[in-house]
Amino acid sequence: MWVLSLCVATAALLYYVRWVYKWRNPNCNGVLPPGSMGLPLIGETLDLLVPSYSLDLHPFIRKRAQSLAGRPVIISVDPEFNNHILQQEGRLVEMWYFDAFAKLFAMEGESRMTRVGVVHNYIRRIFLNHFGADILREKLLHQIEEMVERCLRKWSSQPCIEVKQAASAMMFDFVGKQLFSYDSGKTSDTTNMRFNRLLRGFMAFPLNVPGTAYSRCLEEHRKLKDMLKDILRERLNSRKTSNVDFLDQAIDSMHDREFLTEDFIVRMMLAGIFGSSESISTMLAMIFKLLSEAPAVLVELRAEHTRILEKREAQSTALCWDEYKSMTFTMQVINEALRLANSAPGLLRRAVRDIPVNGFLIPKGWPILVVMTALHTNHDVFENPLEFNPWRWKDLDSGTISKNFMPFGGGMRQCVGAEYVRAFLCTFLHVLVTKFRWAEIKIGDVYRNPIINFKDGVNVKLSESWNK
Numbered sequence: 001m002w003v004l005s006l007c008v009a010t011a012a013l014l015y016y017v018r019w020v021y022k023w024r025n026p027n028c029n030g031v032l033p034p035g036s037m038g039l040p041l042i043g044e045t046l047d048l049l050v051p052s053y054s055l056d057l058h059p060f061i062r063k064r065a066q067s068l069a070g071r072p073v074i075i076s077v078d079p080e081f082n083n084h085i086l087q088q089e090g091r092l093v094e095m096w097y098f099d100a101f102a103k104l105f106a107m108e109g110e111s112r113m114t115r116v117g118v119v120h121n122y123i124r125r126i127f128l129n130h131f132g133a134d135i136l137r138e139k140l141l142h143q144i145e146e147m148v149e150r151c152l153r154k155w156s157s158q159p160c161i162e163v164k165q166a167a168s169a170m171m172f173d174f175v176g177k178q179l180f181s182y183d184s185g186k187t188s189d190t191t192n193m194r195f196n197r198l199l200r201g202f203m204a205f206p207l208n209v210p211g212t213a214y215s216r217c218l219e220e221h222r223k224l225k226d227m228l229k230d231i232l233r234e235r236l237n238s239r240k241t242s243n244v245d246f247l248d249q250a251i252d253s254m255h256d257r258e259f260l261t262e263d264f265i266v267r268m269m270l271a272g273i274f275g276s277s278e279s280i281s282t283m284l285a286m287i288f289k290l291l292s293e294a295p296a297v298l299v300e301l302r303a304e305h306t307r308i309l310e311k312r313e314a315q316s317t318a319l320c321w322d323e324y325k326s327m328t329f330t331m332q333v334i335n336e337a338l339r340l341a342n343s344a345p346g347l348l349r350r351a352v353r354d355i356p357v358n359g360f361l362i363p364k365g366w367p368i369l370v371v372m373t374a375l376h377t378n379h380d381v382f383e384n385p386l387e388f389n390p391w392r393w394k395d396l397d398s399g400t401i402s403k404n405f406m407p408f409g410g411g412m413r414q415c416v417g418a419e420y421v422r423a424f425l426c427t428f429l430h431v432l433v434t435k436f437r438w439a440e441i442k443i444g445d446v447y448r449n450p451i452i453n454f455k456d457g458v459n460v461k462l463s464e465s466w467n468k
Contacts, residue, residue, distance in 0.1 A: 073367045075346075077374035081357060083403060085349055085370055086410035096350035096367050119259050123268065124416050126253075130178050130246045131272075131420040137321045140178075140420075144427045145319045147174050152436050156462040160441045163288050163458040167281035175276045179269045180231050180247040221270075228266045246272070275417060280424055282451075285458040286341040287333070287429070289443050290388045292460075297333060297390055302433045304329045309434060319430055327426050332390040334425050338407035339376040340388060341452050346371040347409055375404050438462045 076082055085093055129135065151170045155161045176182025208215050235247055250268065254260045291298045308323050347370045355362040362368065377385040381404045382392065393401075408415035415421075432438075444456035 072363075073369055074362050075369045075371060077371045079375050079378060079404065082370045082372075082375065083410070085368060086347070086406070089349075092351065092353060092355055093349035093368065094352055096348045118257075122253070122257060122259075126246065126249055126268075127272065127416045129249065131417050133419045136420060136423050141321060141324060141423060141427060142318045144174070144424055145431060148428050148431045149435065152431060152462060153464065156436060156464055158462075160459050160461055163460060164281050164285035164454060165457070167284040168277050171277040171280050172273060175273050178246060179272055180228070180235075181245050224270065225266055228269050229262060232262055232265060275415075276420075280421060283334075283337055283341065283421075283425060284428065285454055286446070286452065287337050287425070288438070288458050288460060289446065289454070290337055290340075291333075292440050292443060294388055297388070298433070300329055301333060301429065305430050305434050308430070319427060324423060324426055327430070329390065330426050330429055331422070332393040333429070334422060335393050335405070335407075336388060336390045339382070339405060340386070341446070342372055342376065342407045346373070372406055375406060378404060435465055436462050437465050 076085070089095070131140070147170070151166075155166060173182065173184040176184075208218060232247065232251075235251060247265070247269065250260060250265045254265075291301070304327065308326065349368045349370065351362050351364050351366050351368060353364050376382070379385055381396075381400060408418040408421070438460045441459040441461055442456055443458050443460075444454045447453055447455055
């Protein structure tokens, strides 16, 4: 009996040793870029999740590791290579996501939203119809201004607000209204809270075990998905064709678009909510923090918006498109905040064929993390790159900016909501600095793990300005 046990143990040991060897030495038809595969299954993911209290590159990324969450990953901080890869969608690379995100938003398989061609073109067009420049100019800019003033007035009645959490709830309400006519007044606060819990878990290690952050994230995702599916089915059963919101347009397109299933439409709405809420709420929290630490920037910002009000024929007139486009310094402030604090660590692509690079080889099927922070903190382009200096943008030409500043991605996958995000942030700042003031209660340190977070949050007390 002991002989059999010894044989089994020996075989298991040999299998384990062989498995670890294959893990540490993956197949490649050339020389892999420098790096390490880390521990079996988890790779170097734990190093990536260690908080780094700096706006600079995460220390882990500087090591250029090769394995995250059980997958080999090439991490690139080379500006020239990054620019090249982003232009090669459909030729050398395809869009890719980590398992946690891919499972939540179904980014794998034939029904994935990241497919090129007809699917990509439809998604881009429908989001532009409801969040693009034309609709912003026609009516959305005014709606944003009204909603922001309403929210800031509500915030000012509270003793303290945590900016990111409050802004996330604000964005959920606003984007939900555009997508499926969501009315927060007719629902409980649990919907916003549920979405916030989902956001906290989506970058967790994809271990679906009860009690883990990822498990809780999946549960909240299921509940939100069920809620949206109920709204969709109610709309389908009502047979209304008002074409008022995003959902109406998607339903109208179902008869001639095979990929537009109920699940696909729900995933589009979830992605729209996530994309807006996470990015804008993070940026607003960062802007509050940066302005609180840079009083000279705040003075010039207020001066620019005061001039806008003074040029109006009537003080009660709403913000118009020309005024938004005239916000030169405001846009510099936003560009600088985006440069320093883009919420995502980078953009993910997957090699669809072997890619030779400077004597090394990126194997087919390997993901590539294009680190945008490396571009945005390049000392050769941005002097004192970790300093918040909006005035630097006056001296940067368009060519330099296009190659070294990509907060909304690049190539054919540039974010369809870029203009919407800029317009929203500009409008928010216009209302904030002309009609409100704020006092710091507690503003925590910024850290990356690898996305931007705030230790102890950004807590402020708002009050209406009587000088408006």
